[in-house]
Amino acid sequence: MRAIDVRKDLKSAIIIGGVLLFANAAVYGILVRPRITAFHDLEGSRAAFKKELSEAERTQKTLAAFYEKLQTTQTNISDFYEKILGSKQDKLISVQREIVDIGAEYRINPAIVSVSNKDNEENGLEEFSISVPVEGDYADLRNFIAKLESSKSFLIVEGISLTGTKEGGLTLQLQIQLTTYFNAPWLKETKKTKGVARRG
Numbered sequence: 001m002r003a004i005d006v007r008k009d010l011k012s013a014i015i016i017g018g019v020l021l022f023a024n025a026a027v028y029g030i031l032v033r034p035r036i037t038a039f040h041d042l043e044g045s046r047a048a049f050k051k052e053l054s055e056a057e058r059t060q061k062t063l064a065a066f067y068e069k070l071q072t073t074q075t076n077i078s079d080f081y082e083k084i085l086g087s088k089q090d091k092l093i094s095v096q097r098e099i100v101d102i103g104a105e106y107r108i109n110p111a112i113v114s115v116s117n118k119d120n121e122e123n124g125l126e127e128f129s130i131s132v133p134v135e136g137d138y139a140d141l142r143n144f145i146a147k148l149e150s151s152k153s154f155l156i157v158e159g160i161s162l163t164g165t166k167e168g169g170l171t172l173q174l175q176i177q178l179t180t181y182f183n184a185p186w187l188k189e190t191k192k193t194k195g196v197a198r199r200g
Contacts, residue, residue: 081183081185082183084154085125085154085181085182085183086182086183087182087183087184088117088126088128088182088184091153091182092115092128092182094153095130095153095155095180096113096115096130098151098152098153099113099130099132099148099155099178102144102147102148102151103134103144105144105147106136106140106141106143106144106147107136107140108134108135108136108140108141108144109134110132110133110134111132111133111134113130113131113132114130114131115128115129115130115131116128116129117129119184119187120181120187121187121188122188124183124184124185124186124187124188125181125182125183125184125187126181126182126183126184126187127179127180127181128179128180128181128182129158129177129178129179130155130177130178130179130180131175131176131177131178132175132176132177132178133163133173133174133175133176134173134174134176135166135171135172135173135174136171136172137170137171137172138172141172141174145157145160145176148176148178153180154180154181155178155179155180156178156179156180157176157177157178158177158178158179159176159177160174160175160176160177161174161175161177162174163175
């Protein structure tokens, strides 16, 4: 059995330990560290992706809500133009009849109703001004005007003027100016056609 030379064995141990330490450092530097770095990069990319995904989801929800409101608004606008306003052919007679019916409800007999119209090509509407001479006592006339303003037809009270009185002021004579609109989408096409003709 060989005697142990502490100095010689210690030197060998130090050399072997240094070699192993260098080998470990090399393995760490070549294999382990790049993987750790790649893992951290992957974690950072994952966090960034999750953040972007979360923002994209919020944007998508906002756009979806906006689109739904837009669809509802477009539906409401279409209903307003087609059902509330309607066309002149479908609605003008019924509007005049409603004015007479409201008058009868409050013992007011509208005199001859005069109507004038104006085309609004920009919005595709026909604007009708309706002048209604009426007479009655103050309470009935007030109720008549209030009912016109809440009419199922699209009636706007533009002005009211006192034209005379009877029976010592008990009966008032008024001229009521109303405005209503009818859907006329063909007016927009007319405007386009005029624009094309002018450019030519």
